[in-house]
Amino acid sequence: MSVRYRNFQPVDTDALLVLWEKARGAGFEPVYSLAEVLASCNSDHAIVAYEDHAILGIAVGRVAHEQGWVVLLAVDDSHRGKGIGGRLLGELEIDMAKSGITKLSMLVSDNGQSGVLEKSGFQNFKHLKYFEREVSVSERERELLKNLGGRVLARDLWDKIAGMKNEKELLERRLVLPLADSKLAEEFGVEPPRAIVLFGPPGTGKTTFAKAVASRLDWPFIEFFPSRLGEDSNGVAGGLRDVFTAVNELENVVVFIDEVEEIASKRKGDPPSPTQGVTNELLKLIPNFREKPGRLLVVATNYIRALDDAFLRHGRFDYVIPIGLPDAEARHSIWARYIPSSAEGTIDLDELVVRSAGFSPADIEYAARKASQRALEQSVYESKGATKNSSTTKTEHYLWAIGDTRQTVSDEDIEEFGQDIERLGRL
Ligand SMILES: Nc1ncnc2c1ncn2[C@@H]1O[C@H](COP(=O)(O)OP(=O)(O)O)[C@@H](O)[C@H]1O
Numbered sequence: 001m002s003v004r005y006r007n008f009q010p011v012d013t014d015a016l017l018v019l020w021e022k023a024r025g026a027g028f029e030p031v032y033s034l035a036e037v038l039a040s041c042n043s044d045h046a047i048v049a050y051e052d053h054a055i056l057g058i059a060v061g062r063v064a065h066e067q068g069w070v071v072l073l074a075v076d077d078s079h080r081g082k083g084i085g086g087r088l089l090g091e092l093e094i095d096m097a098k099s100g101i102t103k104l105s106m107l108v109s110d111n112g113q114s115g116v117l118e119k120s121g122f123q124n125f126k127h128l129k130y131f132e133r134e135v136s137v138s139e140r141e142r143e144l145l146k147n148l149g150g151r152v153l154a155r156d157l158w159d160k161i162a163g164m165k166n167e168k169e170l171l172e173r174r175l176v177l178p179l180a181d182s183k184l185a186e187e188f189g190v191e192p193p194r195a196i197v198l199f200g201p202p203g204t205g206k207t208t209f210a211k212a213v214a215s216r217l218d219w220p221f222i223e224f225f226p227s228r229l230g231e232d233s234n235g236v237a238g239g240l241r242d243v244f245t246a247v248n249e250l251e252n253v254v255v256f257i258d259e260v261e262e263i264a265s266k267r268k269g270d271p272p273s274p275t276q277g278v279t280n281e282l283l284k285l286i287p288n289f290r291e292k293p294g295r296l297l298v299v300a301t302n303y304i305r306a307l308d309d310a311f312l313r314h315g316r317f318d319y320v321i322p323i324g325l326p327d328a329e330a331r332h333s334i335w336a337r338y339i340p341s342s343a344e345g346t347i348d349l350d351e352l353v354v355r356s357a358g359f360s361p362a363d364i365e366y367a368a369r370k371a372s373q374r375a376l377e378q379s380v381y382e383s384k385g386a387t388k389n390s391s392t393t394k395t396e397h398y399l400w401a402i403g404d405t406r407q408t409v410s411d412e413d414i415e416e417f418g419q420d421i422e423r424l425g426r427l
């Protein structure tokens with residue numbers, strides 16, 4: 001009997017699976033998934049080699065405009081070295097040429113089938129590397145996100161957070177680690193968090209961290225402000241419900257509620273305040289939200305002590321995390337982040353760090369901008385002839401800006417924050 005070749009037929013599927021499994025066993029690293037290969041078998045191009053009724057090999061291809069791609073080439077171990085692979089490629093090429101391809105390519109792993117390819121006239125581009133990434137949000141989800149005002153954030157937000165080492169490390173460990181690798185978490189019996197509170201004085205980076213976590217996880221981010229959901233309490237409660245219902249449709253998402261004290265402050269006396277209905281609605285929605293994995297609710301507040309006690313009770317939020325003022329090291333990084341590269345190395349950063357004690361990241365950002373603006377104006381309008389001013393921002397500009405910037409967070413705020421951490425923080 002001699003080996004013969006024909007087009008793939010659905011009855012060959014079992015044989016394909018066997019070849020696939022054997023190849024896997026022998027250390028073959030597929031570039032295309034089995035699902036992709038099966039899809040191509042059924043709707044693109046596929047050739048099998050057979051003898052009697054046994055399938056000995058298979059080549060599968062897919063056309064992308066003028067370029068054809070071999071998505072699988074597999075020959076049974078017991079029939080290697082008989083030229084079956086080369087012949088399969090040849091037959092596949094003939095079949096695919098009908099679709100108008102001018103080039104046939106194949107991606108193989110480092111330890112892959114380069115021998116048969118080179119013998120079959122394929123050129124090995126040694127300098128090429130293969131990269132891939134997953135598309136994080138499907139087209140349907142994109143539509144939904146758009147309606148919710150959500151979006152997929154840039155991927156580098158996490159790295160852009162300057163300093164704040166302790167906060168970053170805490171969030172990395174408690175949130176990112178179990179959420180990004182829920183399988184691993186499960187092996188250790190860790191239930192990934194579903195909801196957290198970030199609290200701290202204004203401008204310390206709560207919003208920044210919420211976004212950075214989404215960016216780090218590569219999950220879409222939906223932010224909403226209670227104050228913008230509607231004037232009457234029915235509108236707000238309804239708005240909340242709508243958001244949480246719609247979010248159910250997303251595979252992964254970070255939902256962020258900023259200024260949550262607006263809708264979840266302490267219940268006050270009789271008659272109940274108009275926001276009471278909204279607080280109750282949110283309290284009802286959270287347990288539902290917690291049921292499905294792959295999602296994280298982050299709420300942020302500047303006034304945690306104003307929040308309803310029921311809101312913070314165990315079972316709703318996994319962590320209640322303080323985000324405080326940056327220490328010296330963090331201020332150093334934050335300053336460095338806002339100093340233009342033209343001035344790098346010429347600024348007395350240590351002095352800025354000392355002088356800006358008590359500044360929030362937002363205060364530093366503000367002062368840095370002010371310094372740059374001042375330096376720009378001086379350079380353009382105040383330089384005279386030979387005594388031309390420096391063409392970049394200098395330490396003196398920064399010191400002036402620091403002196404001219406009021407720190408947002410008062411000593412009293414800091415003291416209260418300390419008490420809040422003691423009483424309400426949960427790490
Ligand atoms: N660690 C940081 N590094 C650099 N800039 C920061 C950092 N944290 C906050 N900022 C900047 O400070 C400003 C206020 O931060 P934000 O996250 O809105 O604070 P919050 O939500 O706590 O009020 C933003 O413009 C942000 O870009």
Ligand SMILES: [Mg+2]
Pocket residue numbers: 206207208258300
């Ligand atoms: Mg904020």
